[in-house]
Amino acid sequence: MSTDSPIVRTVPPVPTQRQEVLVLFLSDSSLDSRVVGWSRYDGTGETSPTTGDSDVPPYGTGTEALLDGWRLFQASQLLPPHPGHEYDVSFLKHEFMFEKIVQVAG
Amino acid sequence: MALLNSVQMARFVARGSLRLDAVVAADLNAEAMKTAALGPHVPHGTPLSKAYPEESLAGKLLRVPEVAGALRSLVGPDPTVDHDAVHVREPHGGSAQSLHADAIIDVRPDAFDVQLMYYPQEVTLEMGGTLSVPGSHLRRVNETDTGRYQNLLGQDRLVCPAGTVVFVHHGIWHGGRRNESDVTRYMFKIRFNPTVRQRLLWDSTDLDSPEVLAALGETFPWYEQATARLELYNRALLWRELTGDEDFDLDYWVTRVANRPQEAAV
Numbered sequence: 001m002s003t004d005s006p007i008v009r010t011v012p013p014v015p016t017q018r019q020e021v022l023v024l025f026l027s028d029s030s031l032d033s034r035v036v037g038w039s040r041y042d043g044t045g046e047t048s049p050t051t052g053d054s055d056v057p058p059y060g061t062g063t064e065a066l067l068d069g070w071r072l073f074q075a076s077q078l079l080p081p082h083p084g085h086e087y088d089v090s091f092l093k094h095e096f097m098f099e100k101i102v103q104v105a106g
Numbered sequence: 107m108a109l110l111n112s113v114q115m116a117r118f119v120a121r122g123s124l125r126l127d128a129v130v131a132a133d134l135n136a137e138a139m140k141t142a143a144l145g146p147h148v149p150h151g152t153p154l155s156k157a158y159p160e161e162s163l164a165g166k167l168l169r170v171p172e173v174a175g176a177l178r179s180l181v182g183p184d185p186t187v188d189h190d191a192v193h194v195r196e197p198h199g200g201s202a203q204s205l206h207a208d209a210i211i212d213v214r215p216d217a218f219d220v221q222l223m224y225y226p227q228e229v230t231l232e233m234g235g236t237l238s239v240p241g242s243h244l245r246r247v248n249e250t251d252t253g254r255y256q257n258l259l260g261q262d263r264l265v266c267p268a269g270t271v272v273f274v275h276h277g278i279w280h281g282g283r284r285n286e287s288d289v290t291r292y293m294f295k296i297r298f299n300p301t302v303r304q305r306l307l308w309d310s311t312d313l314d315s316p317e318v319l320a321a322l323g324e325t326f327p328w329y330e331q332a333t334a335r336l337e338l339y340n341r342a343l344l345w346r347e348l349t350g351d352e353d354f355d356l357d358y359w360v361t362r363v364a365n366r367p368q369e370a371a372v
Contacts, residue, residue, distance in 0.1 A: 039256035051202040052237035
């Protein structure tokens with residue numbers, strides 16, 4: 001018969017990952033062109049960015065976001081205009097989506 | 107009635123909006139805050155002359171000389187009332203609207219509706235005044251499809267004195283912002299449809315002023331480098347419609363790409 005004490009395992013909290021998303025709209029298709037629009041989405045729930053909440057862009061260019069640790073995961077394709085609609089204006093063309101993965105308490 | 111001049115019209119064509127600061131008197135502002143109603147219900151398409159009783163808030167508002175003159179200049183005599191609404195944003199209540207253009211996609215090249223927005227109280231930044239995007243009105247989008255755009259460089263977050271009226275082109279991108287203040291915010295809106303061709307409806311005696319060209323050529327910080335040129339192209343076409351000047355152009359953008367000589371070389 002064993003006289004050992006029962007083993008008690010203390011499991012440290014497992015860090016949980018969440019995604020933060022930054023969308024930058026740039027002046028041309030180059031990632032180092034200037035920011036003309038921006039949006040934020042916060043997967044941690046700690047902030048609630050929304051429409052019209054700032055007049056100052058978070059970065060001057062797309063590459064500045066890279067330098068600050070944002071990872072680019074999607075960029076707009078370069079698509080020719082539909083025939084007959086070459087002079088139409090519509091959505092912003094140069095959209096770049098970035099993410100940061102952050103740890104939150106489990 | 108105080109008609110707009112050509113420079114003011116050119117600014118409207120460039121920006122998609124016209125702002126008249128503190129043109130409504132304090133007593134009418136007080137009435138608006140008290141009643142929070144424009145008047146009796148108006149069915150879509152009612153001629154303005156039959157829409158609002160004289161003693162109603164809307165009736166009085168639309169007789170303010172600056173308001174009457176701007177409306178006449180933009181859509182002409184006796185437009186129809188599309189609809190009206192009173193927007194109330196509670197203190198610390200609700201959320202910001204997604205950036206949108208009202209109604210559905212509307213690409214009429216030779217006509218436009220206007221929306222009157224009336225603010226009877228001083229609007230501070232914290233009160234979440236209407237967000238609008240200067241020069242967005244010619245972009246072809248459908249309602250809230252622009253919701254992904256939270257902020258655009260050079261956007262206009264309305265801060266204004268009591269009694270301010272803003273007229274916007276039907277295509278302007280806008281949205282009510284989140285009210286972060288302790289004050290309930292009111293905005294009264296009426297949309298008007300023209301019933302005449304929108305050509306030289308304003309005081310056009312200054313049509314040839316250099317200021318008109320300067321106003322039409324304004325670009326905005328959020329425009330992309332290349333698309334800014336297309337904005338001027340489309341703006342020139344709209345100015346042609348509004349003036350009847352078939353040769354009008356801005357920096358030769360329209361003329362250059364329309365040049366297709368048909369005569370054979372001798």
